[in-house]
Amino acid sequence: MNKGKVYLVGAGCGDYDLITLRGQNCLKKAEVVVYDSLTDKLLLEYADSSAEKICVGKRAGRHSEKQENINEILIAKAKEGKTVVRLKGGDPFVFGRGGEEVQALQNAGIQYEVVPGISSAIAVPELAGIPVTHRNLSRSVHIITGHTAQDTLPENIREYAKLDGTLVFLMGLRKLPEIVSGLVTNGKNESTPVAIVSNGAYAKDSTVRGTLKNICQLAEQSKAEPPAIIIVGEVAGFDFSATIEKPLKNINVAVTGTHKLSSKLGRELMALGARINCIDYLSVKEYQQNTQLDNALQNIDNYNYIVLTSMNGAEIFIKRLRALKLDVRKLCNVKFAVIGSGTAGVLEKYGIFADIIPKVYTSVDLGNLLADTVKADERVLIMRAENGSRELTQILSDSNVSYDDVKTYDILSEKNSEASTITADYITFASSSGVNAFFESGYTISDNTKIVCIGEITAKALSSHNISDYKIARTKDVVGIINTIISDVKKRVV
Structure with a gap:
């Protein structure tokens, strides 16, 4: 029998967190995810970034795939020896045509399993x-x-x-x-x-x-x-509606940025009752053949500090350590400096706790803190985006700090043919590049939409596009954005 397998997984109905634990675990091991348009796209975050994702539902005005074509996709991918998850809204067997897919898999001799989902009925x-x-x-x-x-x-x-x-x-x-x-x-x-x-x-x-x-x-x-x-x-x-009030109930928030950031912020806002529109027009391009990074990691003993300025950079760092099979014990004499709590949180998942975090999450404050901390005979390894802030390295150079600045990824803007006017109650921006890409993609913001951004650099980018009315989060992280929105909503209610 073919080694490929197909899991028919009920995604539940509505928000992403209504999927079962078993369904979530199936997504984590999937090599291919075939999903409907009615499933919350945040569910795709459970799958590995390398997994192939195929949408077979109605989307952007296109008709959904015919059932016969969906069956053929499942069979073809399984015959390639892949682990396939067929992610279906609600429950696979409640008007989900899961029975037809099972019959097709049986006829093709493909191994399968059905994972129940919470039915919308x-x-x-x-x-x-x-x-x-x-x-x-x-x-x-x-x-x-x-x-x-x-x-x-x-x-x-x-x-x-x-x-x-x-x-x-x-x-x-x-x-x-x-x-x-x-x-x-x-x-x-x-x-x-x-x-x-x-x-x-x-x-x-x-x-x-x-x-x-x-x-x-x-x-x-x-x-x-x-x-x-x-x-x-x-x-x-009957009306047995929940009586626990969520602070952002019925508040609409448009979240911009990379898919990873917008989904993280989106999930936390949704948990507070907000309605979310994730506008993830930025993508992270990790540099695959990065000899400079590999050499630096293999000779990590040459450095006293590792500097990470984003969650993306921290995740790529961990991923590359594993790919090179470098034991984390080699890092015992290295100190970590990060730009904020989000980046620190990524490291903490792997048992690494940052030694240096500036009180204000900016490149300038991180640079000044390093300049005051790093000794004359010590060396710094910076791992960050292609167009990382020049202010950080300028401060280190002016302070005669020895460093290597290694580019590990780039942020790319994706063209969006569906760009429109954002009419949400709030829109969030987490970077200056995100602001620029937003307007370059053709988006506009209604006069009734309040803007919340991270930091003065992001605010400066907004000003360059003739935007003067915005709120800057007190702390330069996801929590800061959320607290700024909650605080403003409370003022509006009063």
């Missing part, structure tokens, strides 16, 4: 405060897809109308008038509670509540939009 109503069953009120739940013509045919609607339990229609918003008319015509009382949950299980979800008599009108007035789930039954009259 249960979770979306639940997160909106609606239990799909309730003792003595609704002892059954019926899941129906409103996406196909068959399920909204008059004869089928007639049977649904006779059911006493809860009716959950998935993907049925466009056929709402047909569903409502069919149920009422066939005996459902007009006073039966109905709820429509749009964008369920995301921070940006919205719920419209009514009855069969008025739900169509209410849906039109509220401009309910797909993806949406319709719940019909007495339980739709």
